[in-house]
Amino acid sequence: MDYVRIKDMEYKRILKEDVIASIEKCLAKVENATCPQDLLDARNEYNKDSELLGTMVRLAHTRLNLNSRDEFYSAEMDYYNNALPEIQMYDIKFSKAFLASPYLEEAKKGLNPLVITMMELSLKTADERILEEMQEENKLTTEYGKFVSELTYDFRGEKVTLGILRKYMQDNDRETRKEACNALGRTLKANSEFIDTIFDKMVKNRDKMAKKLGYKNYVELGYNIMQRTCYDKDMVAVFRENVLNDIVPVVTRLKNAIAKKLGIEEMKVYDDATYSENDPKPILDAKGILNAGREMYHEMSKETSDFIDMMFESDAFDVMPREGKWTGGYMTYFPIYKQPFIFANFNGTTADVDVITHEAGHAFAYYVGASDMTPELQLGGMETAETHSMSMEFFAWKYIDKFFGDGADAYKYKHLFSALAFIPYGTIVDYFQEIVYENPEMSPEERKAVWRELEAKFRPWMNAREIEYIEEGTRWQYQNHIFQSPFYYIDYCLAQTIAFEFLKLSLEDYDKALKTYIAHAKRTGNYGITDLVKMAGLKSPFEKGALSEVAEFCEKLLEKLSK
Secondary structure (H helix, E strand, O other), X not given: OOOOOHHHOOOOOOOHHHHHHHHHHHHHHHHOOOOHHHHHHHHHHHHHHHHHHHHHHHHHHHHHHHOOOOHHHHHHHHHHHHHHHHHXXXXXXHHHHHHHOOOHHHHHOOOOHHHHHHHHHHHHHOOHHHHHHHHHHHHHHHHHHHHHHHOOEEEOOEEEOHHHHHHHHOOOOHHHHHHHHHXXXXXXXXXXXXXXHHHHHHHHXXXXXXXXXXXXXXXXXXXXXXXXXXXXXXXXXXXXXXXXXHHHHHHHHHHHHHHHHHOOOOOEHHHOOOOOOOOOOOOOOHHHHHHHHHHHHHHHOHHHHHHHHHHHHOOOEEOOOXXXXXXXXXXXXXXXXXXXXXXXXXXXXXXXXHHHHHHHHHHHHHHHHOOOOOOOOOOOOHHHHHHHHHHHHHHHHHHOHHHHHHHHHHHHHHHHHHHHHHHHHHHHHHHHHHHHHHOOOOOHHHHHHHHHHHHHHHOOOOEOOOOOOHHHOOHHHHOHHHHHOOOOHHHHHHHHHHHXXXXXXXXXXXXXXXXXHHHHHHOOOOOOHHXXXXXXXXXXXXXXXXXXXXHHHHHHHHHHHOO
């Protein structure tokens, strides 16, 4: 198959009026159907048009991320931010008509049951009553994204991006880390009025949406928007207790041991990413990391070899930081081209290698699942998608010396330890949001107090005292997901526990584990996460006490890697 380079993909604005006319045409076919096949044909036409719209919106969004100063794509996203909620109202009309059709039961025989579940969820998450609020949410998230992407941080006489500052926040020298962390705090403090105000607007706007739709608060609506079909808030609460009871004690013991080894009397926020006196760093530059990644995937399997060649031939990476480029990293997918794309900001740390493993894991799942992917389901919920990426990180261990040379074991130690230590942090992010959305009238100071309380409970090994602004309980203010993707973050935690199981299997029989993983990725979103876990022969993270074995496995492996 010939792939199109991202920069060569033709972009054109999809007009709201044209989309609505197309949906109305499909809607008429549903309403005038004379057999189940008419219903299925209307759905196929509807999905084809949706994929075209989705591709163009993602192109505009990605190109704006690559250059937030691009006035053309900024205007395009402004257009879509207003148009998409209106289009969604017609999507709802289509779903309502489809679900009300007298031919539905027969048509179901040709559909994945989750397709119907997703349609039912869509009716619970959008409505003409909240059209203005949906448009406002899009406007606020875009405003926030542009704002943080253009922020620079004064560090040692230079203005640097957050991606570059993060490099210094992980430096081997403790004073450098502290200085960088304080630079972050100073910038956040200088912009605290904007950050507090826009988040308050987001919370109240989302709460208004929920109450207009009949929800008690935004929490349940947020879960439905995340398309969670097989677990709920109560199951997440069980997972949270598992983290507190089984993961937190292990991480606390290990963190205290590191502090003692490094002679740190009191571990601070800027020490949290430090695991030794000389943390491993890639032995390669950005180009070298990309080339080593290509070599790794060639050696791993036929499927991964074909995948990585496609990524390079289509120029599907943009990894270097620059002013005006949005912060962070992600993988996106352009449906009509069946083409993944990886966006990142390399900074010379181990995180650069994670891009070629984690984000490529997402892209690989799209690649191997493209032919069997159900349009409405794609890769499934975010927790499913993250199992693909986080597990691929561990399958890369076999080849990690390509990136770190003699420091390969040191990298494995840091990678595993940071993954384990991440789970309490990710749990805080999710718990914080639950509390905030259950109490939308909280003041900025009350929200900060909630963060401090949660951090003391789930990360007792460290604190933020004497770090400018961060000490007030503001670590969450540079976690983009909290602003732009409510309730996404727990998916990382759930996926991480599943990835640990793939790591265990890979250490026992690599080839067998890799085949199990590829089969898991090929199933994409055609099954819920609880079913996918069972099909892969893994343990559900929602079972009470499910993390005790994970914690024990990780602790023993970390002890082995530290010798």
